Amino acid sequence: MKTQVKALVVGGGAVGTAIAYHLAKAGWDDVVLLERDELTSGSTWHAAGLLPLFNMSYATTHIHKYSVEFYKSLEEETGLNAGFAVVGNLRMAQTQERMNEYMLYASTAETCDVPFEWLTPEQIKERWPLIRTDDLKGALYHNTDGYINPADVTMAMAKGARQRGVEIIRKMQVDAYHWNGEAWEVTCTKMVEKGGNLVPSDEQVVITAEHVVTATGNHAQRTAKLLGIKIPAIVVEHQFIVMEQDPALVEFRKDHPEHPVIRDADAQSYVREERGGWILGIYEKGAPARFEYGVPDSFRADLFPLDLDRIEEQYLAMIHRIPSCENSGLKDDFNGPICYTPDGNPLVGPAPGLRNMWLAEGFSFGITAAGGTGYYLAQMMVDGEAEIDMASLDPKRYGDWMTTEYGARKNEECYEHVYILHHPDEERPACRPLRTAPCYDRMKAAGAQFGCVNGWERPNYFAPEGFSDHDARSFRRGGWWQYAVDEARAIRENVGLIDATAFTKHRVKGPGATAFLDWFTCNKLPRVGRINLTYALTPAGTTRTEYTIVREGEDEYYLVSAGAWTEYDADYLRKCAADKAGEFGYIEIQNVTTQYGVFAIAGPKSRDVLKKIISDAEPDTALSNKRFPWLSAKQIELGMCPVNAIRVAYTGELGWELHHPIEMQNYLFDLIMKAGEEYGLKLVGARAQNWLRQEKSYRAFGTELGRDATPLEADLPRFVNMDKDYQGKDAMLATGVRSKCVTLLIDGPQDADPWGREALIHDGKRVGRLTSGGYSVAFGKSIGMGYVPPELTKVGTKLKVRMFRELWDAVVVEDSPYDPKNESIRVDG
Template structure:
């Protein structure tokens, strides 16, 4: 038997069934879901069913909020049944001042997104909401009144019921044994026959890595065992029920790493130990389905005791059952949603450690992406291509263990977690360390964040002014008064060549193609006119172009370039690993470079031009541009030549006061120029014009993907506006996701921020969803509204005189 499908979803947990449901409701036909065992087998069936609105990222929050609406309101109305959703509310409590900062930050974000998260600023507020909890040592917490818990099996089967009523097919007891691509279709061998599908979706959860291997894509997820225990009757809970009192809110203590929720007249306690236990890393046992592991409470005894000390009623119930089963973790604990890198018509919807909590929303998110050609919100936090081939077995295992252990960790801004580091190293890595680099990780790369003159210095995580502040100030001063050198090798780098190269680049995005020897900035659009990618384009010759983009965009941008190259006589090469890059920036950069090359660096090398030159005998692609607002060059060369190039520049630069600078200094300086960054400020949700890049939109005489939608949105009255804000921040430097308020009303959101060391002020780029607001603005940072004003001109060198010098 060969079954034809428009979409084949592999996996019948909450995630896969949600996608089936949402695609069916969107009008897709010939939908098939195949499940190895039965619906919910794997991890969905034994989930505790917690649902929350708490999240540090707007997209993750929307996935969770969409799930709540679906389980609580939509599915019961559609099916006439129930998903077993209990709107109990939830709270998180803490004895940690840093955690209170985190709670204040999430509450601020939620003001903008419109969800009700309330900061609790005293133990008394905690006690009033949860009378069974002792509050000694508690500073406060955060309360989420619309949170609750759901029956995972009822919710999944309700979605399946609606999907089937709209024509979808669900095949149970039908494991997949092989997957291959032939022509325009995927051929999937299953126990019940071959399925021929135009699209396939890996929603296999616990089996996600294995199905990925069949597809030919790396799925960096690992099953990890998680235990929770269910008590017998707890007298205090039974008394509340008898008295007609409302259900207790769920309570989490992230410092002690546990959650507790009411289950009928008992309680559920879920601990997260620090030493996680990965399970079946290289393949799940063939017969595994709805099985559990034996209890192993010795591993979590200390957490159980801590929870009982906080909620003494736990001791009175006795243990009815212990659930010990696998849940999947990715390297950052966020799900993998979106296109499978390098594979046509293949998608991932897997890897969620919160499958029921995020499943309803995740299915909506991917269904929109498949239907409209772009995600409904910024996808960077969940895009399945945020990890590359460098996310190997060791990486996925070490990061899964780390994420499980930090399930309740504080999410600091600028946080650098230590596990599985050093996967991608620049040729200058050792030289950077020798000069005091304190490294961070970006898309697997090690990159200097800042430089210290004290051996062994590390960043101390905080929501407030960090210990690297003075070091970054020194780096900025060096770039401003002399010259700074940065290792830019982490850039994604592509070469496009062939007879149609100019036509291809012209069809890529909103700006015109630069002439030979010139550089331009081109934004590729989504079908809806949002910013999908940002490329710096250097025209080396009429048929040869060199494109660079953000490190984290590598797989996404490669997929975009290769997909849009169809119909053009061009070749696209990813040369990220083959080429390195040095940034030489500052007023003395020309003098330093002149000592090493015979090339004309004055009139013959104007701003925004590219030349092939030799520097100290090394062939270099020199791009005269600067992201920091100073005279400068990016010097790109073969990886094997980068160290020699660095040594020559370093030697020539020392008499001029040359020093190194890192990513934090670069961020400070680009904010002073009002330059948006891809992934933070440029997103698929907003057009380049809304982000302030209107002068780079030159659509005349050209067609490009998203053109009509872009022009329509540029003329719309409800378009957003990005502004640069100066904030009276009171020594707490802004970062991201702070709400912008107009007379106390949320009207915008900060997308990136920091301290401008040259202009001596706190700066932030922010979107206003109401254009033209200028007076009575403030930014709420960690619970306090800070006065803010819109800067109509860039505060540093607004005429670009320094860059053009």
């Protein structure tokens, strides 16, 4: 047994074996995998083995696609049949809303080159006559996936890993992790059988590993405690039943191929064949979270008692959908642990605050995701970045504010939402409100309909009393749409106020701060009292984070970044600073996100509102271009509230961000609202703001900006300084421009706008995809931003956007199509 290795993988399920295999395939020849019991003894052994390709997440779809293709190649390499039944996947819809959802799924699938087919009820009945179709609207059919035997595919990957030099050690439990400054010292204990239980022996060994990957599945909470971090991966009960033979199915199969996996989303279930009978799997309400504080030592390859009452409705729905199964008896049942996260996506990437510690936890579709996770995580570890943007799966998308109670309740909600309609404008209610700015109650009283960003309640839009956000959701223009139009128009024509308290805020100071930030970001640093927009790059030259930097002193800076990425940004900032402290000197970093509230006031009359309340000897000129120019910051007083005012507006109008002590927020809110009465000041939410920033071609991190494109590919050369050295510069230049970000105006359907995941077509071929979409009040039509080949970026280039299965005209417009000369932003007064 090796005790000094390049990489140690902890966990011998499908995910862990896939990671070990791909690390070895990528060239690391010193990899060890530990499993505390037997391979597949966690959730892998009782998984149904389905391989659902379709997902609204771009990264997850790529991961699933890779897995499906990879599993088909394993037998040739290893000689082991992974049990892959390529029977296809049939997603049926009982309502038009469900069909609309599938059209959005198909948008993501098309951009990832995942093939699919649309079927009518008649076509379904013709192919598979046992399925009742009289109440269906249609289906989305994918013929290249199906299901696989979880144990077989895991063993095939394990054999492939061994063939590439990986050492796999069973019955070995990790009991402690210690970082010695250069590597991980991992204390392991040999496990032995005793009375049917698995118990620690007296035999211990310490393995020193440069890198550690945890893929511990059901044991993620124990892993979190050993590492001293939080991992919101908590088990939820999942039930499926195996039925006796269905004579009608047996007869059908005499001269027909196997049925596809049948997904009746409106009945919260899936069905597939199993030796002449059927397997029914359910995602029902009321499934409880388990093992919130760790898996009992006595729980091995065990199951929970079946709760048939909880799934009675779904069982009857199956009989309705496949009437021939009504007389089939129950052959077997399973109620096992399946790990979830609050948003349903796994946690894949570097652990918060730790060096060379990688997480691969929280897989609700672990078999589907295992192969792709191994492939892309190995790229991150070996090459520094994956070829796709993995930020949406990063473990640091949840901060230290998250608790066990939050994770358990949100995971239960996520489980029951597997087959709930996934509107792109959906907001799930569990565990809310939790993080609220002081003005929350005032905003709520004014009609705010809130979204949740990193736990924060943030107004999406404002509606009249009695309005239901749930009823407003749609795959087209929801009931909220007109309210957002009115809010966007208010900022373009008058004045609006936005609560931006959720923004991430850091202070960086000390003797090494200037040299560090100069190396850390790609734009030149601002002068004292000024601001700039800049980007921190990955070592691969792609965009890691977008910052607004305010220089408050020679070596004192205030950094503002996206509210959804607080811990993600904080962790990267701290680690990079620590790496360069010896070179640049002392650097102090403070996360001050919760110390300051932020109001963004914008619109042609925003200066008039602030003039009424600013405390200054000459209030009429205090906010003029001469005293307070665009892209500058000043400490001002609004009434009794000290404010760090930044003259910048994400909406592209005259405006300021007002950063203020959070304990004074309600005072400041009341002051601004009273001053704005005579100017018709309107409260504005995030959806209108998102539309407005697209009219200005302002890129957003997580959409246009990410770890799969450089700032030059995002077409932001004005924010890239070629006269200095910084992290990622050489890699950025070596990458070149593979594709480029453009803004498009779209003549779309009268009742819908793009959501930002649609395919872009030119001469009948897919050439790119939208990354953002919405409605433009300035142009009276849909707008979007996305990436296309450089040769298609010329203003006036005509493209097509696929929405709801149809192609709609789109044209590339100049950057910042609204007010391209920034005259509105710079207007004096």
